Amino acid sequence: MTETLAPRTSGAPAAGRHRRDDSAVERGEATAAKRVLLAAPRGYCAGVDRAVVAVEQAIEHYGAPVYVRKEIVHNKYVVETLSERGAVFVDETDEVPEGARVVFSAHGVSPAVHEAAARRSLETIDATCPLVTKVHREAVRFAADDYDILLIGHEGHEEVEGTAGEAPDHVQVVNSPDEVDRVTVRDPDKVVWISQTTLSVDETMETVRRLRERFPTLQDPPSDDICYATQNRQVAVKKLAPECDLVIVVGSRNSSNSVRLVEVAKEYGARAAFLVDYAKEIEPSWFDGVATVGVTSGASVPEILVQDVLAHLAERGFADVSEVRTATEDLMFSLPRELRTALKESGQGPARPARGGRRALPFDPA
Numbered sequence: 040m041t042e043t044l045a046p047r048t049s050g051a052p053a054a055g056r057h058r059r060d061d062s063a064v065e066r067g068e069a070t071a072a073k074r075v076l077l078a079a080p081r082g083y084c085a086g087v088d089r090a091v092v093a094v095e096q097a098i099e100h101y102g103a104p105v106y107v108r109k110e111i112v113h114n115k116y117v118v119e120t121l122s123e124r125g126a127v128f129v130d131e132t133d134e135v136p137e138g139a140r141v142v143f144s145a146h147g148v149s150p151a152v153h154e155a156a157a158r159r160s161l162e163t164i165d166a167t168c169p170l171v172t173k174v175h176r177e178a179v180r181f182a183a184d185d186y187d188i189l190l191i192g193h194e195g196h197e198e199v200e201g202t203a204g205e206a207p208d209h210v211q212v213v214n215s216p217d218e219v220d221r222v223t224v225r226d227p228d229k230v231v232w233i234s235q236t237t238l239s240v241d242e243t244m245e246t247v248r249r250l251r252e253r254f255p256t257l258q259d260p261p262s263d264d265i266c267y268a269t270q271n272r273q274v275a276v277k278k279l280a281p282e283c284d285l286v287i288v289v290g291s292r293n294s295s296n297s298v299r300l301v302e303v304a305k306e307y308g309a310r311a312a313f314l315v316d317y318a319k320e321i322e323p324s325w326f327d328g329v330a331t332v333g334v335t336s337g338a339s340v341p342e343i344l345v346q347d348v349l350a351h352l353a354e355r356g357f358a359d360v361s362e363v364r365t366a367t368e369d370l371m372f373s374l375p376r377e378l379r380t381a382l383k384e385s386g387q388g389p390a391r392p393a394r395g396g397r398r399a400l401p402f403d404p405a
């Protein structure tokens with residue numbers, strides 16, 4: 040039976056730990072007792088779940104090694120665990136043996152990467168999150184209509200490279216509100232903004248506001264590019280942060296949405312906020328004068344790491360955990376088409392392990 044990195048008990052009380060059903064924030068209780076406010080939603084999003092399960096199933100179906108271009112998702116534990124199972128992470132397709140199989144990460148790739156893979160006759164499984172693919176399509180469409188496309192995002196991030204690569208002659212990256220004044224366009228009346236999926240909602244809106252001051256007819260994307268998971272995790276942190284002396288965000292330093300959660304926590308009133316990959320990184324000095332600790336995790340973080348942090352906090356006397364829920368998520372994406380087809384042809388599929396303990400064929404990884 041295959042163990043999965045996908046969370047099984049998201050939101051369920053951990054054994055032996057007291058967790059109130061309703062929110063202390065909602066009830067407005069004031070207490071100096073040590074407590075934890077646990078954000079929900081947190082952790083795995085649908086795109087990460089799909090990408091991780093795609094690698095797991097590719098290894099199971101084809102056998103190791105399965106090559107993965109870049110980190111499948113930006114999480115140290117996920118990458119280490121998949122490596123142990125037979126995934127080989129590479130930076131570029133030219134590191135993959137001719138004709139071998141390679142998975143493209145959830146962050147997406149540019150057409151140039153698909154072409155490079157084709158030149159080496161690689162078998163590809165594209166685990167690009169469908170919500171990233173949506174932004175790629177927007178870039179293609181607006182480029183076809185000859186717009187100047189202002190892509191709000193972080194230069195050098197894989198997702199931004201992939202999206203910009205769809206229309207390199209039309210896209211320019213705007214990193215922050217401070218860069219707005221440096222933007223130049225051909226026709227100020229034919230400009231559209233799109234964005235990376237994992238940005239701070241507030242900062243992005245500020246960038247858009249300043250862009251619109253310069254280009255009053257600036258066109259919006261057809262729908263939100265910052266994805267539901269990024270937005271939901273930020274909303275939950277915004278709600279608990281004002282109550283918190285300390286917020287611990289579980290996530291890796293190269294995880295854009297996790298880093299944003301630290302920023303949002305501080306911005307919305309947490310006295311301090313830190314990012315940790317593992318519970319062992321928590322510093323004793325963080326707890327001086329702390330009564331309320333907020334805990335959340337980025338969209339690429341398995342729940343097991345959050346439970347480790349909660350166990351660590353319980354040992355420090357923070358055993359009273361209240362969930363602060365601001366949304367319920369049930370979105371799930373089907374596996375990449377290439378994998379679905381392969382599984383189906385072998386009589387295994389279409390297989391799709393679901394999140395939160397709901398599982399489909401062909402195996403129950405719980």
Ligand code: SF4
Binds near residue numbers: 085086169237296
């Ligand atoms: S954070 Fe959003 S865009 Fe990125 S993988 Fe998750 S759902 Fe997709």
